[in-house]
Amino acid sequence: MATVSRPSSLAARKMRIAISPRLRAINFFMRIRLACGNFRPIRSVTGFARVFPMHKSALLFPMAALLGLAGCDWTDPSQWGAMQRFREPFSRTEKLAGGGRVMLETFNGPIEIRGWDREEASVEAVKYASRQEVLDRMEVDVVADGGSLRVRVRQPENNCECGASLTVRVPRKVVLEEARTSNGAIVLESLEGSGKATTSNGKIQAWDLSGEWALRTSNGSVELDKAGGSVSARTSNGRVRVGGLRGRADVETTNGQIDAEIAEPQEGAPLVFRTSNGSISVKLNRWARNPLRIQTSNASITLALPEGVNADIRAATSNGRVTSDYEVTARDFGKNRLEGRLGGGGERIELTTSNGPIRIVRR
Structure with missing residues (x-):
């Protein structure tokens, strides 16, 4: 007679412990869905639980899917x-x-x-x-x-x-x-002076600002257009887009891309752009002897420069190529690195990534 083995009490207990957090997470997102209205269950909670692998990272995609279904x-x-x-x-x-x-x-x-x-x-x-x-x-x-x-x-x-x-x-x-x-x-528009905007789980949009501004969020994007002055923008898990900036920039995010156009940079003011797991594209319409630092990981960097740049440049990546439309007097170069002078040299431009290409192009 065939025998059917039963899991030991210890194994069963471990299984309950592993599944329990997933049930709580699913129940939480179902409550979110109910709050938004028009809820129609697709399958039972236990049905969802059966398809979950037993490791924490597997929660990310089902959670995101449930949020998407929520339509909130x-x-x-x-x-x-x-x-x-x-x-x-x-x-x-x-x-x-x-x-x-x-x-x-x-x-x-x-x-x-x-x-x-x-x-x-x-x-x-x-x-x-x-x-x-x-x-x-x-x-x-x-x-x-x-x-x-x-x-x-x-x-x-x-x-x-x-x-x-x-x-x-x-x-x-x-x-x-x-x-x-x-x-x-948070929405800011047509303001002159200085200020700070802070939120979480929400985006920040700003137009037509002048002065010094600090924008802070998490799990949301930052969009800034026509800003004259100094801007510090921080988020996580969100994109940052800066257009028509006339001044200084310090921009940082994680798990999101950065797109920036600096129309009139402040003379000699540092320009800093940092992210991880996201591409960075920066366009300078005018060279104003600005120290420039661009840093990411697992993504590309594209820097568009105007004619007449005099700077010391260092670009380095891994598992990617470094290319330049401008002639560089190189001190060190290879497929994935470049160090030397643009024009007569001057302020430092530093570009760093991993697992992605670096492109220096003409504006």
């Missing part, structure tokens, strides 16, 4: 399902002189701040929650004295299934101490 844009509150069940608008207008200081803070929602030609600030907010009693306890605090404006949306409790969006108009010339949110996008 987490920077768009209108898609937050139950969290949008109860809503309440808020508006306020306050005097604010040009050059004033501004601080904005909310949570689980986007922030838009735009400049205009008025000596006043317009604040519009929309509060939303899954329960009326939670909505009633949410507060939008506005403090203004003519020279400063502070707006803060207070969270009534942790994990409240609630949030708020902010739409603010201010004089063009302001000091934005910080615009801060979480799980929401």
